[in-house]
Amino acid sequence: MFNCKQYQSQSFKHIAYSSLAGLLIIMTLSACDQKQSTDHIDYNPTAPIEKGGTMIDALSGEPSGLIAMIAGESSASAIASNIFNSLLKYDKNLELTGELAQNWEISPDQRTITFHLKPNLKWADGEPLTSNDVMFTWQTVTNDNTRTPYGADYKLVIKAETPDKNTFRVTYAQPYAPALDSWSGLHILPKHLLQNQDINTSSFARNPVGSHYYKLDQWKSGESISLSRNENATQGQANIDRLVSRIIPDRAAQFLELMADNIDSMSLNSIQYARIFPARPDLNEKFSLYKELGNSYTYLGFNLKHKPFDDIRVRKAINYAIDKQEIIDGVLLGLGLPVASPYKPGTRWSNPKLKPYAYNPQKAIELLKAAGFEDHDGDGILDKDGKPLAFEILTNQNKEREMSAVLIQRRLKEIGIDVKIRVVEWATFISRFIKTGDFNVVLLGWGLGVEPDQYNIWHSSQQAPGQFNFIGYQNKKVDYLLEKGRLELNPDKRMKIYHDFAEILLEDSPIVYLYAGYGLPTMHKRIKGIDNPAPPAGIGHNSYEWYIPKPYRRNEMSAN
């Protein structure tokens, strides 16, 4: 009895001890309470353009290096495109225009392109930027020892010359229309810093010197990358002094940082855009929402080498049976567009006459009947020659794609097609299923090209393992048009070719176009000068003109 009491008094001591520990934790917590300086500034009024300030955004992944031809990830090109120039670029309407090049000429036989560089270009370190640098970059990207997967376009050049220090001339064996696009995607590298280096291992990748608006200021591994204004920029001076990209892998954490006003911009998902923002007036006071056309579309692709997808009636039936608007409303909360060609709606390559297949289950059933599929055994699943119409939709781990697959599964079930869904990890997806052609139907995405050439995706010669026509599409007319489109450098004539191509593709229905989602960037209202609504190229096209008026700038140190 006595012992027992002692136990108890003992335990009270312990409780007191541990609650003291808890109290200590709470005290340290509140000790960190820093006074917030956001005493309701109204960010709405515009102010005159001022230079200076810092803009902070978030990156989901860390670039492996800043030489884009070797790094390859999107985060690398996001940062590198603020540091490096290409010869050409796309303007706000996605038309090609000069960047380092003042202008360019195409020879009458369309095989030679001559680029004239702008005069007096300089690298950030003050060295002159000349055609020798362009030549060096071309030699690097085509060198067999360079570990880049992007060399193919540039290897088509049979002769490259530099007649003088401001002229760069390339000659192709035959006219190659995508050439211009390829020169808009090649960041020109400084010869004087790289010529005796191994491009694959050079520390230049983490300490680059470029020629664009910004130069690298500081790279904290795994944490942040800071850029500062390049005084020698070839394209004029940007208004904002510093760009800081913080590496925050988790989207939810990014959103919290945004809410706490620690970052100025991020790209939202549809729930944040369509559900959270409308419900939070405090967020709308501080942030502007933008909607820009995305760079890719999602599709359902058939393996045309497998039965029954070799039958155009089956493909069309499935196309009619899928309600695209339902997927856009359900998966993207309405923040997407139906597409009918593999080009951005509203750009010159997109054929305005084409309309997506309307949702029409009745027509689907008729088409399937014509193809021989009927429910003979009364189990609710259509069949032909005793075989039920059943297949597996294969997709990778991507929430939007998984949800789309579920909606498609339900709609196809309604007309009597039994669909299973299989979700696999990306590397497995590519090597185990796509490369081997071991799939029936895939749910995937392709880019909405600004360059219309899609030879690699649709030409019948591109079906070998590892090539991109893995659905096995073959159409002589399409082959002809794709070949012709590559040889034609005149934009108006090319447009006609690709309008015809997209029309045949839609009619053939080798894939079902599902949707093109919007990109949903949000920007803090302290950043002024952003185009709204976004032009086809997105809001980023004039980021050098953006500015942050002084009263709106964050106190440099409070930005944690």
Add this chain to the structure above:
Amino acid sequence: MLSYLLKRLFWMVPLLVGISLISFLIMHLAPGDITSTEAGFNPKTSEESRQKLREMYNLDKPVVVQYGLWLKRISKLDFGHSFASHQKPVFWEEKDKDGNISKGMIQEALPITLLINVLSLILIIAIALPLGVISALTQNKLPDRAITIFVFIGFAIPGFWLALMLMYWTGVSHHWLPISGLHSLGSDKLPWVSQVIDTLHHLTLPILISGLTGLAGISLFVRNGMLDVLHQDYITTARAKGLPENTVVYKHALRNALLPLITIFGLSIPGLIGGSVIAESIFAIPGMGKLFYDAVLMRDFPVIMGILTIGSALTLLGNLLADLAYAWADPRVRKGVSS
């Protein structure tokens, strides 16, 4: 004793080779390699250039040959270079001919993970020890029940959810703590004391959360160990001879109850270098968990093998240390060894 130690160390070598072989084979069982993950689905890339990359990385050779090449390098303690991260050295920094230093990937990630794990282990012990003792002393009474429920809630609660809630509460609603990252922007201009405080602020939530989720294991171990010991005859003897209860509990019972913990700490040494992918992603901490996870997704073989090798070496070492610590702490074990 010394010969025992040498024998154990010697046997670790074939064990490590075996582990690395199995890891290597399993890694190659997963479909895909770096060429299918890095720009593998961009129509601007070509199969020829991917094949070229495969040859450069020796990925076109049979797995056994690749393993041989790896073993040859590792025998010189050369962990190689990452495929995916611009040829960064996997383990330790290297200097190129111009004197530029490129830091090793593990070298950068390891100290961060180690710091977080050591701090949270200390936190766990500091809380779990008293909790376990209280539980045992008040067995089946209210404090015991309350503590058990509390540690189980901590164990069962989804860490990522709690993390996000706490981030929202302490970071967005109240601005008490930073939300993510390791340093404030521009903190490198501060004096070092402020820098340390700044980093500790950033680490508060990650440590708190990994501490809370790890509380259950240790505190229940202590509780059960204590209960076992408290029912032993020598405790009754100690009480019978009239020792003060404090002495009985702390000097006689607790010290013996702590013995099994040595094993747990030995086993947690390899755990110290492994980070949690989810926590590191949410808190934007560039640690070992994220490094390994990304390497697996990218099929970055040298990094995967580097981390696995170091991890298994540390596991074996941890086991050895635990055995030695046992021998040191428990005369029964020590005698058993020498006889």
